[in-house]
Amino acid sequence: MASVIKLPIRAPPLPSSWSPTSNSKKTIGPLAKRTLLPVGPAYLAHVRRSVHNHSFEDHDR
């Protein structure tokens, strides 16, 4: 489940002018309601997680 995607990129050196912005109170955009297709092992895993209230980390173990 915890597959790591290796990206073929190289982050450029951090510009000296950069500084982290202070944490804004913003949230991500509105969520949409969708209906999963009840198919495949990933849906089964999703159901198991939600039935047992597991987080991703619990599931990795």
Added chain:
Amino acid sequence: MAQANGSAPEAAAPSTKGPAVIGINFGNTYASIAVLTKEGHADCIANEDGERQIACAVSFHGEEIYIGNQAKPQLVKNAENTIVGFRNLLGKKFSEIPKDQPITSAPVIQHPEQPDAAAYKVAILQPAPTPIAAPTPSVRSVAATPAASHLPTPRSEPTPAERVLTVTEVASIFLKSLVQSAQDFLGRKVEGAVIAIPSWFDESARAALEEAAKEAEIDVLQYLDEASAASLISVTSPAKTLDADRNTLLVDLGQSALSLSLLSIRHGLVYSIASSYDTSVNGEQIDVKLLKYFAKDFTKKTKIPLQVCPAKDKADQRAEAKLRLALEHTKRTISASSGAASCSVESMKDGMDFNTTVNRMRFDLECRSVYTAVVAAATRLLESVGFEPIHVDEIIYVGGSASLPGLDETFFTNGFPESVVTPFTEGSVLGGGSGDPTSLLARGCALQAKVLAGIPADQVEIREAFKRGSEHASVHATSKTLGIILPEDVSEGDAKAGDLGGQWVLGVPKETPLPYRRIVQFDCDLGEGTEGERKVGMDLWEVSEGVKVENIKQSKEEPEEGEEDEEEEEEEEEEIREKTLTKETQLGSLQLSCKHPIKEKGRWKTTVEVQFVVGHAGGVILTAREIHKDGKGEPTTLTIHPVSQS
């Protein structure tokens, strides 16, 4: 409904061969069956006639019943006792069925006893001395395999009789023979099946199919909609170049309709962003174009007039029926190789044979209008939800007519960029490859049957979650694309990075069901400096996606002042489309001190792992940590609050 998922396969399979479960694609024109291999893959199998695409046809001829491809030739001389097209009539009332279609097979009639029920009446020979069958003949009294019908012992003359069958009964006879074929192949009893159903199937169609399956004694583990079945193949055996998170366009060009779905596939979870179903574009139109083309060719060669689609008289009707049978071979040859395909009909009309060939170019020319209609409908579907062809990562094809390479080519000539992965670009169509559109649904159903058979019978809640309307299927999804920008000195940055001010790393694409997690790793250039703290920084952004269209002139430059150009001849212009990203909202930043840099060619570098987690309610946890040869460094985290729900 009640028995759809409820019945568990009794006990575990006795042998190491795995569960005896199958997948069934029950189309209106063709059906197919898939079983699980020892390795757990799904394989589409051939029936006892050697057919993988099994014609949905049932024909009564004297004492014989022909089912499948053996029944189709009966459409030439025994059309009135040959039943086709019954799948699409499941659950329909007699009064709902259009009566204006030309009749080329057993006509649909009002059932003599049941009010407003559709039925077929066929002439049969009743074997003597068996008494006349009861009004509701058991399906099992019908031999599922026509081969076994010649009895060795002589008996008295059979008597002519009539048999009335409801649509559901015909479906039941047919389904039973499919399961029998699977059973013969497996050498053991089929314990459960997943059956694909089209998206437009309503309650009554489902109920009728359930009744047919029950009569055929099939334990149906799930009625799976076709888009789900098709997506499972892409999820299980994706093309190597595809990301685990992708937007997939599903194109099902069946004999009677075009079904389209834009799917969000995210780490194996799938939902439909938009879908459409359109009976005004279909494979039958391809047949009509080709039938007319060949009829004209026949007349040209023989000087015998022949009018088809619709046929003028009995002789033309029979010629058309023969030509339709021959066309099956022609179409399959065209999709199997780039060479010409033959079309041969013995005694097509007035005793004259017809032998001709058609090449790919000619074939595609005849079908072009259907191909372009499919691509136009797909483009409209994308537009309706703010997608462009460039945002499609993958196309999956389903259905016989979608095997035609000319259709795939039309997608690329009509606006879809080369970046789109299709089974044709992957070379997985031929030889029953994973992309084969004619077997995809059955194989997807078999894989789903494996998933379901693997759930222990006592895990009721989990089994229930595969039923329609399960609350577990309802999710929230993101509406904006989220990712990080690795800042770059704008002076050094190239034009591309310039817009965003750094290197973009995708975190969570829009239309992603929650909760979600994505973990990426990449290298970081830390510069050449020798002293001081080495840091990696990143800004978390929501972005919007668009396209940049550029018209590139192929030939010589135009004069700068464009005022006085009076509609000169258009120069070769090529439209170049590029994905664009525009910053929308910055959510925060994260800074990581690097403890384990290594020196390479005079520059320091390290590897960083970034994890994006978005919770059910839209809260984001961004974690970054260094990866080094002895393990992972201390994580640094940025937390974004959940979206407040109204």
